[in-house]
Structure formats: C-alpha cells, structure tokens
Amino acid sequence: MIIETVFTPIEAIAGGALIGLSAVVLMWSVGRIAGISGIVAGAILESGDERYWRLIFLGGLFLGALIAAVTSGALSGVTPVANTPVLIVAGLLVGIGTRMGSGCTSGHGVCGISRFSLRSVVATCVFMASGVATVFVIRHLLGEGV
C-alpha cells in the first residue's frame, strides 16, 4: 500500500550526521565497519569476542532508537507498507542478499563509499537500481499490488 510522506530535510540532515558520526566512532575505537547486516549476522552466527562487541553495538542501537523515538515521536504512526507474506519474502531476500553481497545500506552505502571502495559504489548503485525497479513494478505496473 502507498502511504504518502513528506520530505523532511532537517531531520534527514540531523539523523544522517549521527549515522556518519557513529561510523567514525566505531572505526576510531575498535577499527570496525558500522555495517548493520554484518553486525547482525555476526551477533547471531559468531562466538566469543566477535559476537560480544556486535551485541553491545546492537544494544546501543536499540537504546539510542528508543530514546530518540520517545523524545521525537518519530515512530508514532509507523506501519508496514506490505502484508505479512510479502514481508516474509522481503525479509528472506534482505537476509540472503546482504550476506551474499557483503553489505547493505550502511556497510556499502555509508562506510564503503566514504572509504572510496569501488565494490561498495557498485553494490550501492545496484541495490538502489534494484529497489527502484521493484517499487516501479509493484506500484506502477501491478497497481498498488502488494
């Protein structure tokens, strides 16, 4: 379903700056890439220290999100844009795709591009194009479709 939203430049700039700062703090402190798909996968599949720092980072992520949500109201009224069967297929695609492609919007899109990694520039262009094509198909070819 299509839920209209408006361009929110101030919030986008403030949030983007915090995400960039997070990536720099993580690299400065423990020398790691703030790629969320890799951090989530490692928190599930690794063990020992490799799992431990990722769990702490994810704990912080939830804490920061919770504080921001409560103080800004940014999550009020947020609902899914697809039904449950579509979300299951989408979740599987995101899980498999981010592992096969070694990263997601944060790992490739923010951390990789800012290190001038060609792989990350290519991956970001490809997943953006794939996302745009997918939304074009479901909204403009299938109607509101899913």
Add this chain to the structure above:
Amino acid sequence: MNRWVVLLAGALFGAGITISGMGNPAKVQNFLDIAGAWDPSLALVMGTALLVATPGFFWVLKMSSPRYAEKFSLPTKKDIDGKLLLGAVLFGMGWGLSGLCPAPALVAILTGIPSFFIFLAAMFAGMFVFRFVLEPQK
C-alpha cells in the same frame, strides 16, 4: 575493547536512523518511487552521513591502530564479482518490497507491530540460509 564507546556508537546509529525517519518504511519505499510519490529524504540522510564519515575515516585511518583494538578490520575483497552483484540485486528487491533494510528493520520493532518482528525473523532466517545452505564451506 572499550564497551562504552561501542555502546555509544550503537546509540548514535539507532538515534540517527530514528530521527531521520528511516525507521518508517513508507519514507524509504517512497524514496525508491522516483516515478511516483517521491520522498528524497533518504538521499539527504545518506549524503550527510557520507559528508561526516568521509573526512572522519580519512582522519581515523591515518592512525596506526584504533584506540581500543590492535588493528583496523577492513574488507579485503577488491573484485566486482557475481556474488556482489546478485546479492545487491536480491537485497534491493527485498528492500523495495518492504521499505526495510537491516538497521531500520531493527528500529521498526520498537513500534511493537507483530509483522515487523516477522520481517526480522525472516531476515535472520535468510542469513542462516546463506551461511549454512548457500555457502556452507566457510
């Protein structure tokens, strides 16, 4: 490792996703709808993050080692292979269908809406499938 600094980095990330509105899949899906109800917010989120991270990494990576670890753990792969491309295509499809990528998917469960938990469970399942079925040698 200084766990408080890692916790802080995580908190900055979670706050950034939330404040920017990227925890709302409608905003993300509308960003991808360039032929329709386009919402350019995501481009500005990513652009600002790059404006901070690019000089930040340039400065940090001139250090001989991170503050609390022996060395920087940077990706070593350089080649543009089929896995990178196919993975990005599949991820983009799931992202477009749901308006959710991994960090916003984590933030969205704070709404308490059950189908966001189901998406997250499916994403975990996809990671398991890749690790144990599609690429079990590692």
